[in-house]
Amino acid sequence: MKEQLEQIQKEALEKIAAAETMNELQEIRIAYLGKKGSLTAVLKGMGKLSKEERPIVGEAANNVRQSITASLEEKTAQLEEKMMEKQLEEESIDVTLPGRPVRVGGPHLLTSIVEEIEDLFIGMGYEVKEGPEVETDYFNFEALNLPKNHPARDMQDSFYITNEILLRTHTSPMQARTMLEYKGVKPVKMICPGKVYRRDTDDATHSHQFTQIEGLYVDKNVRMSDLKGTLSIFAKKMFGEDREIRLRPSYFPFTEPSVEMDISCKVCHGKGCNVCKGTGWIEILGAGMVHPKVLSMAGYDPEVYSGFAFGMGPERIAMLKYGIDDIRRFYTNDIRFLKQFHHA
Amino acid sequence: MLVSMNWLRKYVDLGDITPEELAEKITKSGIEVEGIEYVAGKPENVVVGYVASCEQHPNADKLKLCQVDVGDETLQIICGAPNVAKGQKVAVAKPGAVLPGGMKIKKVKLRGVESNGMICSLQELGFDEKFIPQDAAKGIFIFPEDTPVGESVIPLLNMDDAILELDVLANRSDALSMLGVAYEVAAILNKEVTLPDESVAFAEEKATDYISVNVDAHDLNPYYAAFMIKDVEIKPSPLWMQNYLMAAGVRPINNVVDITNFVLMEYGQPLHAFDYDRFGSKEILVRRARDGETMVTLDDQERKLTEEQLVITNGAEPTALAGVMGGANSEVHDGTKNVLLEAAYFDGASVRNTVKMTGLRSESSTRFEKGVDPNRVKNAGLRACHLLAKYAGGTVLANAAEFDQLDRSEKTVTVATEAVNERLGTNISDEEIGEILQRLRFPYTKDGSVFTVQVPTRRRDIEIFEDMLEEIARMYGYDKLPYTLPAGSSQAGGLTDEQQLKRKINQFLQGIGLMETRTYSLTNDDRIHLLLSPEVKEQNPVPVQLHMPMSEDHKYLRLSLLPEILASVSYNLARNQQDIAYYEIGSVFISDEEKLTKQPKEQLRLAGAITGKWVDQPWQQEVKKVDFYVVKGIVEGLSELLQVPVSFHQDKVDGMHPGRTALLKIGEKPVGFIGQVHPLLARKMDLKETYVFDINLEEVFTAYAKQLAYHSIPKYPSITRDIAFIMDKEVQAGAVLNYIESVGAPLVKQVRIFDVYEGENLPEGKKSVAYSLLFQDPEKTLKDDEVEERYKEIVEKVNGQFNTYVRS
Structure with a gap:
């Protein structure tokens, strides 16, 4: 067996x-x-x-x-x-065939720029305010030390609807509106992005509608050096740590002293080229110490409070950052333009 | 303001600073230098020549054969200029010279005759045609007789001059004059200012015997001086003056006109010269114009005047628009003998009014508008008299006729060193502040660390402490300010709930493949009424219209975002971009007033337009065009994301496809619409099949419940039952779904439609819709018979309500 x-x-x-x-x-x-x-x-x-x-x-x-x-x-x-x-x-399959497309949308470049700036200032304790695009003459001009007949305001430059109502020419009216809201006692720290309108003929560098971001900081003992420090942080974050900033005197009726801020030219690093028109510097924004009349009209005692304000144009910043040559590009919504800034 | 450096040297010692260095310094201290230009090129070998003889070219009608003495030799030159003649002093480019345009001068033969150089026009030397004297523009330039032969033309024609282009802002009207710039540059470089010669040898005869001055409008014209200069000889002004005027962008005309323009540029004070013999009376009367009064201005235009304009009259009729333009009847001309010279102070606002009404803006009116220095008005008149005596051979009569109520007082501003440092964040010493004030030539007294500054009237912009603060800061140097951050109370920054929600919506829409756009808020007649959302239209909005639009295209504030978004879609289709999915978040402007008495309501809306393919994967046979349900899905997704229930109701909207449009509601509130753009409108707008959505975001924000609550995840299993109802085509599948949900509650947790069928095997006019019902009890495991019972009940009720029956 x-x-x-x-x-x-x-x-x-x-x-x-x-x-x-x-x-x-x-x-x-x-x-x-x-x-x-x-x-x-x-x-x-x-x-x-x-x-x-x-x-x-x-x-x-x-x-x-x-x-x-x-x-x-x-x-x-x-x-x-x-x-x-x-x-x-x-x-086994052919991996080189195209994948199932996932639709990719994206923000408008101006929104990206505005949100980047918003986030930067939010990080420094600013709140974001938005105001009406149709403003009263009072808030657009008078409350900003631009009384009627002031040489710096011209009917020709603004879209009026009536004698007292117009499309805001800047986002600065929110300075006065916010200060009034805070009743002359609370410190104010805000930025205000939004659409603004000027009586310009549209061309490569002018647009009857564009975007602006206003900033305002009012408190006791605010110094001009604080403005310089704040703007310097902004410029370096926005344009790169290697950029220099330069302040030079300027004029705005609602600030005194007033400044214009330049950043060193990215292309030539200050040596002078076509982009900066040979100066080595590119103008970025206007700013200054809030004019005492603006403070007192909005209920803040200029003997006690001081502050700084600044205003900048996201279109200009975008144009400089990306070398865009025509401001109308932001508003014609050519898909081939928009798609380039998906990831911005 | 164009500032010639050579001209500026007359008042300030600029040493050997380069134009670039000076421009940089001026810019950094407050007045932006926008550019540096040179009057012309600097060609070598171009010298003054004497035309010793000038004959007809033997072989050419239009050419002349000239023998030109250039000092060390005599050159035979052929010249085609119509104004060349024997005895002239001209600019000669010798062989070897290279002209600014790049032209190289060589010995050549023209029509068989040798030519050894070129007689040049100013244009050929690089001058801008619009600034050169009219005679010289037509041919070659002719130098004054006493010009030395053989000298380089570069210094003679001021060709080595650099022009700084200053961007003078509204507050610094003082820098609209060479003297103003001189004070600024002297402060920057810490140099002295040399003032111009205003000395006049007056005749014994008095001006007041010839003219009297009366002013009816003291407020608009607080000062008026009329100088009288007899026996002038009208001729070209001296070459140096012509050079400086050209550098400043002013075309030389004749000595009298050039002198008033020269002083305008030098002092920033506009002057006006009348021909006394044409003035028509011995009286100047300044008054407001009468309504309907007319006058012919220098440019030969008849102007209709109103009471808002100030005019200079001869007692009877207007002879000048004050501060803006003279009259044709009293204009200085070649035969003028006696000059009546006006130096006056006109109110800026009044001049601005006249400019606005006539559209005449000039170098003069600009300066009046911004305000001239009250302490320099008469001096400017004296300076012009000095020059008229010197360069027009005139006799200046004593005692100008004057009206004078001008306030020439200077303001005082108090500045404490401590306050300066507190506000700037600096450590500037008393001594530094004192030195800065000295450089600015602001007289002051000092008490401890407090300065009381007397502000010269040329600096009308300085009124308060902050203005002086800026003067000190800019002279100290903005670049020397430290970098600090605010030390004050800190607060948490951030976005409001609505701002966060807006970002969330943006991210959602972008995430599912929509592209954000930005369109204009201003729209035109065609688009303003298009595609209004029903709940907007119900308010009968009156479009808000601009008072003075720039163009017909941008005339009204929009009532809907859609027309401009659709225009953008159309723009892309025209460029062969077929698949577009756009959206925008922005305001529409709603008012019911014919004439606004208050700001319109600005309502934030979300709108979008989609066309072309939505899914595009051809090799897997998955290509799907956008349809109604794509757009609906987007809104449903948004509703799901924000947990804001939105319901859809078939309806009609103007401009939309009548069978493919739904009204959106949150609760009972209409908040917008979705659907297909009417094919006729689409065709009109050059669109293809296009679907849109438009939602009032403010209502969405209101309905958004941010307070999140946790619901426990169901412990007990659910049971699903599917059923297909056959119903009339007209019955809305959604209505049946809602009904099932309501009668099935609370056990029925969810109802979905999973199939819709029409056609074969179904009776005419019927469709089959299949529903999937999910039953669940949070408390226990459901039993089959329990579900079955409830299911039968639902089927019965649906059949009763909608006249349906179950498809077997």
């Missing part, structure tokens, strides 16, 4: 080794280990054996069973692996 078992084992293992499909393996399993399998038949015949022979043959039969089972498992794993390899090979 022992010989019989050895024979079965040898035969089975040979067949297993030769099997190429899972089906064959299954057949082999049935043929040897199944209810009617040859090994089972041997085991069934054990009853005829003597007491002494039985455990010996039983052990041998078990060994044969284990050996065949192990071999079957091993072969199964091998075949599965092979099948998987085959399947994966069949499933």
Whole structure:
């Protein structure tokens, strides 16, 4: 019987080794280990054996069973692996075909610039105020120390609707509005972005509508050096740490002293080139110490409070930052323009 | 203001500073130098020559053959200028010279005759044609007879002069004069100012015997002086004066006119010369014009006047618009003998009015508008008399006829060193402040650390402490101010809820593939009434119209964002960009007043337009055009994002497709609409099939519940039942859905439509809509029979309500 078992084992293992499909393996399993399998038949015949022979043959039969089972498992794993390899090979695709498009929208460049500036000043404790685009003459001019007949205000430059109502020519009216809101006691620290309008004919450098960001800081003991420090942080964050800033005297009716801020030219680093018209500097914004009349008209005692204000044009900043040559680009909404600033 | 450096040297010692260095210093101290220009090139080998003979060219009618003495030699030169003649002193470019335009002068043969140089016009030497004397513009330039032969023309014609282009802002009208600039530059360089010669040898005869001055409008004309200069000879002014005028951008005319212009530039004080013999009377009367009165100005235009204008009259009729332009009848001309010279102070606002009404803005009116120095008016007159005597051979009569109520007082401003440092954040000493005041030539007295400054009237811009603060700061140097940050109370900055929400909406829309746009708020007649949202239209808004629009295209404040967005879409289609998804957040302007008495309401809206393909993956056969449900999906997504329930109601809107438009509501409140632009309107606007949305964001903000509450995630499993109803085509699938939701509550948590079918196997006029119902009980696991019971109940109710039946 022992010989019989050895024979079965040898035969089975040979067949297993030769099997190429899972089906064959299954057949082999049935043929040897199944209810009617040859090994089972041997085991069934054990009853005829003597007491002494039985455990010996039983052990041998078990060994044969284990050996065949192990071999079957091993072969199964091998075949599965092979099948998987085959399947994966069949499933292979051309990765160079285009992917399913995900629609990509994006902000308008001006929004990106405005939000960048907003976030910068929010980080310094400023709040963001927005005001009406249609303003009263009082807030647009008079409250900013531009009384009627002031040479710096000209009907020709503003879009009036009536004698007292006009499209705001700057976002500066929010200076007075915010100060009034804070009733002459609370410190004011705000920026105001928004649309403004001037009576200009649209061309490459003029637009009857554009964007402005106003800033105002009013508190006790605000110094001009604070203005310089604040603007310097802004310029370096916005244009790069390597840029120098320069303040030079200027004139705005609502600030005194008034300044114009230049940054060193990115192209020539101050040596002088076409971009900066040979000066080495590029004008970026206007600013100054809030005029005492503006403070007192808005209910802040200029003997106690002082402050600074600044105003800048996001279009100009964008044009300088990206070398855009025509301000009308911001308003014609050519998709080929907008798409370039998805990621701005 | 164009400032000639050579002219400026007459008043301030500029040493050997370069134009660039000087420009930089001036800019940094307060007046921006916008550019530096040179009068002309600096050509070598161009000298003064004497035309010894001038004959006809033997072979050419229009050319002359000249022998020109250039000092060391005599050159034969062929010249085509019509005004060349024997005995003239002219500019000669010798062979080897290179003219500013790049032309190289060589010995050449012209029509067989040798020409050894060129007689030059001013244009050929690089002068701007609009500033050169009219005679000289037509041909070659002729030097005065006493000009030495052989000398380089560069200094003679002031060609080595650099012109600084100053951008003078409204407050610094003092710098609209050479003297004003001289004071500024002297302060910057710490130099002295040399004042011009105003000395006059008066005749014994008195001006007042010839003319009297009366002023009816003291407020508008507090000072008027009439000088009388007899027996002038009209001729060209001296070359140096012509040079300086040209450098300042003023065309030389004749000596009398040039002198008034020269003094205008020098003192910033406009003067006017009348021909006395044409003036028509011995009386000057300054008064307001009468309504309807007319006069012919120097430019031969008849002007209709009103009471708002100030005029100079001869007692009977106007002879000049005060401060703006003289009259044609009393103009100085070639035959003028006796000159009546006006030096006056006119009120700026009045001159501005006249300028506005006539459109005549000149160098003179600009200076009056900004205000002239009351202490320099008469001196300017004297300076002109000095020059008229010297260069026009005139006799200046004694005692100008004057009217004088002019306030010449100077303001005083007190400045304490401590206050200066407190405000600037600096450590400037008393001595430094004193030195700055000295440089500015502001007289002061000092008491401890407090300066009492007497501000000269030339600096009308300085009135209060802050003005002096700026003077001190700019002379000290803005670049020397330290960098500090405010030390005061700090507060948390940030965005308001609405600003944050706006950013959130932006991010959402951009994230799903829409591009943000910016369009103009001003629109035109065609677009103002287009595509108004019904709830805006219901308010019967009157478009807000500009008083003086710049163009027909930008005339009204918009009532809807859509027309301009659609115009942008159309712009792109015209450039072969077919797939566009645009949106904008911006205000519309709503008012019901015909004439505004208050600001219109500014309502923040969100609008967008989408056209072309929405999904574009052709190789996988997935290409999908934008349709109604794309736009609806966007609004639903927004509604989901903000947890603001928006409902959709089939409706009609002007300009929209009548069957593909829905009104949006939040609760019962209409807040906007979505749908397809009417094909006719689309065609008119050069659009293809285009879908739009327009929502009142303010209502969305109001409905937005920011307080987030946590709802526990359901513990018990849900059960889903699907059912298809067959219904009349006209029945709205959404209405059935809403009904199921309401009758199924609370067990039915969600109803979705997953299939819509019309056509084969269905009766005419019917459609099948399949719904998927999700049942869930938060308290326990639902049993099948419980669901089944509720499900049957719902089906029965729907069938009863909508006349439907279940598709088997």
